[in-house]
Amino acid sequence: MTEKLESLNPITGDVVGTYPIDDADSIAAAVQRARALTPWWVSIGYDGRKEVLAQWRGVITRRMAQLAQVVHEETGKPHADATLEIGLAIDHLAWAAGHAKKVLGRRTVNAGLLMANQVAELEYKPLGVVGVIGPWNYPVFTPMGSIVYALAAGNAVVFKPSEHTPGVGQWLADSLSEVLPDQSLLTCVHGIGPTGTALCRADIDKLAFTGSAATGKKVMATCAENLIPVVIEAGGKDALLVDQDVDLAAAADAAAWGAFSNAGQTCVGVERIYVHDKVYDGFLTELTKAADGVRAGVGGQLGPMTMESQVGVVRSHIEDALARGGRAVIGGADAVGDRFIQPTILVDVPEDSLAITEETFGPTVTVTRVKDMDEAVELANGGKYGLGGAVFSKTRGAELAQRLRSGMTSVNSVIAFAGVPSLPFGGVGDSGFGRIHGEDGLKEFTYTHATTRQRMKPLMNLTSFTRGQKEDTAFATLLTALHGRASRVRGIAD
Template identity: 60%
Template sequence: MTAIALDSDVLESRNPATGELLATYPVDDAASVQTAVDRAREASEWWRDLGFDGRRSRLQTWKHTLVRRIDDLAQIMHDETGKPFDDARLEAVLAIDHLGWAAKHAAKVLGPRRVPSGLVGINLAASVEYQPLGVVGVIGPWNYPVLTPMGSIAYALAAGNSVVYKPSEHSPGVGVWLADTFAEAVPELPVFQVITGFGATGAALCRSGVGKLGFTGSTATGKKVMAACAETLTPVLIEAGGKDAAIVAADADLDAAADAIAFGAMGNAGQTCVGIERAYVESAVFDSFVEKVKVIAEGIQVGADAQLGPITMPGQLPIIQRHIEDALARGGRAVVGGPESVQAPYVHPVVLVDVPEDSEAVREETFGPTLTITRVASLDEAVNLANAGRYGLGSAIFSRSRKNAMELARRLRTGMTSINGVQSFAMVPSLPFGGTGDSGFGRIHGPDGLKEFTRPKAVARQRFKPPANLLTFTRTAKDVTSTMKLLRLLHGKG
């Protein structure tokens, strides 16, 4: 197991591949969580008053530290989650890029700007700016313990908030390491703190009076987070599960599509919220595509220091097993692997075809290195099947026709779509990331991600007396008459 409670006060972190004890951490109770939030609230005022330039300078210092020590960070990720070392380094690269983007663009996105006041308000100077919320709470996942939470942490910090972060109990060391390196860059006050523990610690954070709570995890846990936050009307951002689909058109580059989809399904041992779990392939190229994916999947190496590491959370193993068995029991066929592919703590690649759309392997999030491939008669059918589920996070389309691919992308009920690639939207800091339906709501990354951790502030300043003084008890009939004439002029024609 990656993390277990020794007693009510201590959390163990263990390597999921070897069982080696890595470190122990405290289990923070409600009182210690509240203390952290209270300290963060005091720090938030100082951090806010630094302004965009002051925060940018300090975030850049942190960024430079992360770059210098990227291998240290990757090693902790590898040890705690079991993911391959180079995959961990790539994750850190993307997180650092997002940190740099947020620090650089916060002033432009959030700073004061003039907006048109319109003819009715011609005497007004109108402006809007985005102010920090104070303290932002973040509850992060274990599968991408740097990139995913950094989408909230970096953007919340750049927007002027302090942050209290609860990492997953399966990767506490990564969270502690991030906070420690931040403290080296910003030693003055506890602007970014980490609390550790299990679900009760996260629930305490929800009830602690933070300005907003950003959560990444399962849909079921997301609902519990929302319920806890509702007690204090704390707004939430939910990035929950996914059951992402890829569509392969008959005109697609099949070699490229097979290579990308195999990685999208099997990379990180399938433990990716925007991983590809379903592929819908036009009939004309179905057999060829399946064969290409089969060859790739059969060649993937599995092991502690191989291309696919262990399943980080032991409780996921029976779910993966059940989905495979259910698919086969309902008439599906395994072209790679099968139930025997589940060999704790590892799962070897599994590729399934002819799986009914109402099976668990198609409807529910598997979160393992499995892929269902379904033959479709048309792209319209592919879109309908891709949209049929309750999740709506990411998606992918493979086609040589830019026009067709863009049209299909717009029809998919997902927050993000990659064209002729998988998960590429996560690599672009200026693009928003988030889902719909049971995949959650709210956005991290990009301008939307910065605004997510702020409140808009609107200001209307009178520059000169209005031509018609309407907001007073001394207004005249002439004021009303002239306003009605203006109304007809502006909105009465056509």
């Protein structure tokens, strides 16, 4: 009997759907079908792909409510939040399809004076078949950040959604099949860890993974067996800096959303806040006020912990912080239920506690008083993660943002960078490497192809055994004229 994967509603425990679990053979067959389709997908060109993806965009847009219901049933998040992430994914789909030709298409580049007789051209070609392993917290927006950019670049995709949200992944694949019936441009495969491992070992050309750093390392190791390149978007421990000159109510409102929305299950969510001493008390008052009316539960603004095991992680971080001298302004250990966790604000938490050093992935946030923004930057950069971040400051926002060690930073807002399709998304350190979204996201799923074409005979034929002393002398003279001018290097003493 074929093994089945059950999708469960995290609020009720009811079975939402069942899906056959794919093994290595069925995944290999899916990759083979995808590869057979890629010559046609490449042949229709950027304009043809743009038209197909525009039709798919229309299907998703017209059926947003239907997809939002599937997201709600499998993750528990409110319909409004599900619709928000779907809308952002639609916008990214439009941008990727509309900009692929300009970003990736063949163009002429400067050949330089030494090679002036050559026409130099550059283009980015699709890899072939891209594997995508998606998460459950944003089951539409996050994997679509890889899927749509890979498709727009000319690849076919085999997608393994999280075992917690298989219905969302299948809905996306089925909706594209309405535009291209009986095609395998986007194929969905289902299962748990072994299915992901089989996809890593399949005949794919690249793999994009979103998940924890620990799992990301396993994905890398498995893909390395066949030299399959990877994009890793792992966890985060994002910090928000609050300077002394901000609108405290606005900063607190944004901080509350960044920390508690989606029940804190956001890789670029706010988990640490560093506040200037002069406004610390006022900010904490405003943040408490902003969080006071936010509730988790059926009909509330926050859904449940989609993954049941995450409840224990959040509880352990809160308990560790309290045991080490921290204090809960709202929430605390009693805020952690069986599936729902109420917003929790922790203060006076030591910098080496779990709530500061490890990704919590729940509706909790630490607030720390700092003497100035230099200390705030130092503490924000002190961890092993480097995904996103935010700065609130009227006069120093841009400067402070440049000093943060993170792949993305928002100034006077939170998480805004994720909604801008032209900006790349990704991190450094234990937050991973590679980029989705934007021009970088399109190029991530291609390989660079450079060509030269001789347009006239060279004045000096340097790549021939007929080269003589005359050519060597002329070459040395030209190099000296171009690059030999002496200049004074400014040193530290200057």
